[in-house]
Amino acid sequence: xxxxxxxxxxxxxxxxxxxxxxxxxxxxxxxxxxxxxxxxxxxxxxxxxxxxxxxxxxxxxxxxxxxxxxxxxxxxxxxxxxxxxxxxxxxxxxxxxxxxxxxxxxxxxxxx
Amino acid sequence: xxxxxxxxxxxxxxxxxxxxxxxxxxxxxxxxxxxxxxxxxxxxxxxxxxxxxxxxxxxxxxxxxxxxxxxxxxxxxxxxxxxxxxxxxxxxxxxxxxxxxxxxxxxxxxxxxx
Numbered sequence: 001x002x003x004x005x006x007x008x009x010x011x012x013x014x015x016x017x018x019x020x021x022x023x024x025x026x027x028x029x030x031x032x033x034x035x036x037x038x039x040x041x042x043x044x045x046x047x048x049x050x051x052x053x054x055x056x057x058x059x060x061x062x063x064x065x066x067x068x069x070x071x072x073x074x075x076x077x078x079x080x081x082x083x084x085x086x087x088x089x090x091x092x093x094x095x096x097x098x099x100x101x102x103x104x105x106x107x108x109x110x111x112x
Numbered sequence: 113x114x115x116x117x118x119x120x121x122x123x124x125x126x127x128x129x130x131x132x133x134x135x136x137x138x139x140x141x142x143x144x145x146x147x148x149x150x151x152x153x154x155x156x157x158x159x160x161x162x163x164x165x166x167x168x169x170x171x172x173x174x175x176x177x178x179x180x181x182x183x184x185x186x187x188x189x190x191x192x193x194x195x196x197x198x199x200x201x202x203x204x205x206x207x208x209x210x211x212x213x214x215x216x217x218x219x220x221x222x223x224x225x226x
Contacts, residue, residue, distance in 0.1 A: 006155075034213060043118075043201060044156070046213035059213060090155050099144050099207035101214060103155035 002027035006091050006104035013111055019064075019078040021107050023091030026072065033074040034092040034101060035066055044090065050074060051096070086111045114139040116204050118217025126225050131192055133220045135202035136184040144207035145185045146214065147176060150199045160187070163207070189222075197224045 003026045013019060025031050032051055036044040046059045048066035056066050063082050067075045074091055088108050092101040115138040125131045137145075143164035148156035162169045162176045162185065169176050173192075178185040189196055199221050203214040 036213075043216040043218040044214075046215075049213055099205050099212055099214070100146070100158070100161065102158060103148075106153075106155045108153075 002093070002102070004091060004093050004102060004104040006089075006107055008107060009105065010108045011110070013081050013109065015083055015111055016080045019076070019081050019085070019109070021076040021089055021091075021109075023074040023076075023104060024072055025093045028072070028093070028095065030071060030096065031093040032096045032101075033068060034094070035074065035076050036090045036092065036103075038088040038090060038106075040087070048076070081111045083111050085109065114142055114204055114206075114215040116202060116215050116217045118202050118220060120220060121218065122221045122223070124223040124225055125192055127192055127194060129192055131187075131189045131196070131222055133187045133200055133202070133222070134184060135186070135204075135217050136182075137204040137215075138183065139204070139206070140180075140183065141206045142204040144205050145176070145178060146203050147187050148201045148203065150201065150219075152198075156201060192222075192224050194224050194226065197222060 006023050034049045035047045038044045050056050050068045064078050088106050090106045091104040094101045118135045146161035149159045150156040160171050160174050160176050162178050173190045175188040199219045201219045202217045205212045205214045
């Protein structure tokens with residue numbers, strides 16, 4: 001069966017520091033991969049999605065970037081974190097043929 | 113782009129009663145409508161979904177209905193139990209074989225009163 005892993009679960013970072021969140025999927029090949037952000041008390045906002053290695057699409061302009069160095073690895077990065085980057089970050093994967101998406105456990109990021 | 117509205121934002125029901133959460137969408141091209149359950153501190157879990165070629169789908173105590181003409185869909189939970197307490201999100205997308213992201217509603221906090 002397929003599983004999705006995200007780490008770390010919780011992260012506290014100072015303003016201006018870099019960020020790297022990692023997501024990996026097991027049990028499938030060539031998945032579609034997604035990064036979402038969830039602000040407190042609000043819904044999920046799509047940040048990036050990828051249909052293959054090195055292929056990244058961005059949905060909203062922001063201080064973040066994403067990369068997909070391997071088929072089942074998706075990384076969310078920032079060179080300098082802002083206070084507004086705080087939130088709950090969720091990675092998701094989908095089989096591609098149909099738009100079903102399965103989410104990881106999330107990373108709670110606090111920028112202080 | 114797609115816009116999804118979800119109501120109510122908070123719903124409190126007595127254990128054993130039914131709960132209904134409603135969503136509307138704006139893009140008539142959307143054809144895939146999943147529902148997610150999110151418990152505190154966890155990622156959303158897909159609980160049921162429906163495609164535009166059907167009007168209703170059931171899975172034990174959970175059902176989803178879709179009205180394409182009115183562009184709204186609803187989640188129905190019967191015989192609610194304490195473990196149903198969570199935040200529920202509806203979403204919509206066009207499932208054309210691409211990597212289209214889901215557009216989510218803002219969520220409904222369902223509280224099951226004992």
